Amino acid sequence: MSLFKITGLTKRFGAMAAINDVSVNIEHGGIMSIIGPNGAGKTTFFNLLTGFIKPNAGQILYKDQDVTRLKPYQIIKYGISRSFQVVSLFEEMTVLDNVIVGTQRNMGYMNRLFARYDRQKDVRDKAMDILDRVGMAHMAELPAASIPHGDRKILDLSMALTTNPETLLLDEPMAGLSKAERLRITNVIKTLSQSHKVILVEHDMDLVFSISETILVLHHGEVLACGEPGTIADNEEVQSAYLGREVA
Amino acid sequence: MRKTIFICLLGTLALFFAPWAATSQAQEPIKIGVISPVSGNYGDHGALERAGMEMALAELGGKILGRPVELVVADSETNADTAGRRVRAFIEVDGIKLLMGAVNSSVAMAVAAVATERQVLYIATNGNSDELTSSKATRYMFRVAPSMASLGRAAGTYAIENLGKRWFFLTHDYSWGHSGTRWAKDVLTKNGGTEVGEVKFPMGTRDFSAQLLQVRDSDADVLMITAAGFDNVALMKQLAEYKIHDKMKVVYTLQEFVDIYPLQPQEHRGYYATEVSWDENDQLKAASEKFHQQYPKAASPVFDNGNYNGYVAIMALAEAIEKAGTADDVEKIIAALEGLEITKNLRDKPTYVDPRTHQFLSKVVMVEGNPQGSGSDIWKIIRTYDATQFDMTPEENPIDLTKK
């Protein structure tokens, strides 16, 4: 059975259909990239998948369980987690505390009334471990608001790991990163993809075609094409959509 | 960082209490704690009350039993919660044993609660609610203004005898308003009148068009109103605007000179019960003249309920202290006050203090608005009743403060 089974998914904002009758199956394992010009509905697709907004029509099955109507904090339990296109952090907390918020929830410590959050050794260790994996351990005590943009993007990604998910939805994790940082994150994504299913929204075509097993092309809220990088590369519709010629 | 908080705490505490520390002088003055509104919407009513007190004190030469008297004022902000706090500070810090004042009943009740707990004397000047001298009466509280029983029944008696038998009631919807209507209804039913209808309107109502349309729609020949404060000023204007006076006679169970004075002459229409009228006798006329000179900016140019009650309160306290021979023993002063005949009340007949209910009993004056009048001549006296005739009888009000 496939990981995601999406049938007839539609979401309209007023007259404009951001996602128009999308039906696609997403398989287990490896990296899948979603590409498409700006405004193709990629972020809306992510919002629908993670329950942040409710679709007007259609159904989403995750491992054959219906998650269409669930809210984000319920979908997390199924092992789905996401990072954000526009960095979304807890600005007044330190880098470590940002991650601790996730790990303490995951370890079930979140409702302790009298246990001091900064003295829970096991929660801190798990958080530091996650920061190690993305190479940010040295920034643990810095306020999240003061670290450079690149590191904030990586912190956003690492917070998605705190709910030890099976499926990771990363919304443009590379946007605004320096060359070195892009390399670092690509390796992180590669190692993650062994253990997790990674769904990536990305504009960097060489990166997309080099690391992804399957590619889904969205255009005006509809599925233009879905398949191996090879078939997508020489698909005229995809090229015309990107080169701006309207399909006849 | 820790030390800064500590210093800041101590600093503000010390800063707060400086002014009060400096008030104790050599010869021990008699301190009277006056609690009435200073700021806010009712500030001018409070000022009027205090002016009456100051004037009475001046006439006594500022001394009782030879000791100088000092009026210590606290702002009640027409709020029971704040008034209670300020009065407690009076008692605990300044050791004040004599309290006075309050423009509305909720503040009077709050101060009475503190006075009972701390066993100090409190003379409520202007709260009219019945509870003050019935269900919530306490040994440590006296009340100068007549109860709504006297005012309501006086207005009701005059109306039933002269104006008509079909009444419509317009009631300010809080406990004071209810008591005014209750006593007027008492007179109505006892004299075979019929109640055509009643509308209660909430505090803070500024627009009475809805209520007055209902009044016009009824075929009553008397509109009995119990309303006070700024709502009442707006109501008076709209009574004229909707030409209610053409259709029926308008009667107020209590009206303040201060509320009507700023209105247009043609809005001075209707029959009102009031506690005092400045032109009752020459003594009051002279006193009003003197009052206007000393306090030109006061809310009322003449003696109105507010300043008259303040005046009588000081005179009563002075006579009681003289009779008791002490200004410090509260129990003795209470005993002296009970049954006291207050002669310096600018009236021909002294005010009698009923020992059973601690209610000051004097007169209730019925007046009729004078649309042609100008300046202070806004109404003319049509009947004077003796308050004892209408106050709550022992059956209606079983309270007896003389029994321990």
Added chain:
Amino acid sequence: MRRLLKDPLLWIFLVFALYPAIPYIGNFISLGSELLLWFIFTLSFNLCLGQTGLPSFGHGAFYGLGSYAAAITYLKLSGEGGGFLAPLVGGIVVGTAAAGLLGWFIKDKRGVYFAMLTVAFTQVCFGICWRWDEVTGGEAGLSGIVRTTFLGIDMKNLHNFYYLCFVVFVIAALIIRSISRSCFGLSLQSVRQNHIRSQYLGYNCNMYKFVVYALSGAFAGLSGALYCLLTQSAFADILDWSKSGDVVMATLLGGGTVSFYGPIVGSLIFIICKNLLSSLWDHWLFIYGMSFVIILCLFPTGLMGVFKRRAASKA
């Protein structure tokens, strides 16, 4: 032990433990008790505003309902026979129930709408209490409540009652502080700072808002009940939204949004300056209004915000 000495809460406890002994200031014993109750109320209010970002502009409703509940429990239940605990429990129960009920209905609302719904709630309560003569005594309020003995200590004595309030304040302050520093406290902070990200980490934000609102209602009910016993009466005036505005102003003045001690410093200055100003000048409201504007314009995060920023710049 050394760490304990550096803890500001300990210094605050010390100051207020010695408060009655302070030469001149100590005479204001009732004001002292009231300050302690006001601290409990503003600290629990700050659990909503400073910790979870809930602008509860009608929080006075739970304080007022708590004091009414205590008065009614006393008059109906324990009567003359004494009974000091029943009114306190009544206050807490009604405070929690009212906050829970309102919290449940507005748990998904945010910002201005949340604030206005709480104001609507407190105004409706005020309207009802002001008119319901049979139960709440209407405008004349409820009186005739007498502080009897509690655990063998005669509560009529003001100093005993002051120290009862002090003990309750110490317990409440420790509980609230530990909550604000606990894992649960961090969860609340995550709801305030970024409720979208917090949902994606698995937190049911609306439920947290409801729970913290009910919890703070309990403390507000408790302080309201103790206030009723202090004044031995209960009036509808506390329920008016301008009273609720006072608690918000005090917390902001002190810097509640950035520091746990903000509400304490804020309410201390707020109550004292209000009393001090009003004895100095008839039109004190003008200074009061203007100074509030100036302070908040210069120090948006309130006084404690200034201390914190200077401490941070030194670090």
Added chain:
Amino acid sequence: MLTLSLFLNGIVLGLVYAAVALGFSLVLGVSGVINFAHSITFTFGAYFFWAMYKHVGYLPAMLLAPAAVAVIGFFVERLVIRRVYGQDPLFGLLITLGFAMGMEELIRMVFGPATHNVDAPSFANGVIIFGNFLYSQYRLFIALVAAIMVAAVWLFTEKSRYGTVVKAGMFNSEMVGALGHDLYKMRIWILVLGSFIAGLAGILAAPIWSVKSGMGSSILMPSFLIVLMGGLGSIPGTLVAGLMVGITLSMGVLVAPRFVDIMPYILMGLIVYFWPRGLMGQQNIIE
């Protein structure tokens, strides 16, 4: 017959309340500031009108007084409101609330605490009577003026060029600034216009409610409720919500006369609960 006159009276009241809330809604919509100093401009309008209408005549005073209030509005913007743009709206609410409290006491100092009286204009002083039905001409006059005010502001925001830019400012002030419109100047003009409207509303209310220092605080809450119910920045919404409040207050006398004053709060609670952004509200910079 009574219900009909109460309904008509509700419409008249509704229009006045809509006009009162108009200035508040405009400022809240464009600059995202909850301007509680609105009550001050309302009160100043009434006081200035009372001070000048005997010397200058009724109609000229109806233009001069609000103009004076607009000048005060300018200074209010420079002194207080300027610091509040872009901050958390509740912060703006508290600062302007403190400011309004201080200014109210200032008015009391300058003009004295007593109530002043403004009598209706000569041309609308009488009463219309047909059959048993009676209605005061003055209330119809102010309903008319209120309707004109609401229509004028609606036309201004919907039709005129400057108005459309202002309306766009309501929904995305950064974008409008980015497009080259001097957002800085626009906000000042909006507050000045808002003060003008509030001053005019104060003049309409003066003869019925009489002029006193505390009159501003009594319209503050109703205005805020109306704007929330109608939807932030939506002028038709303010009109509809104003009418609803007016009718509730007027018809409420038939249902439960005792609880008429808390009905608007209950109404607001219901509407905001089911329509989170108000009847006609859209996403706004407030959120």
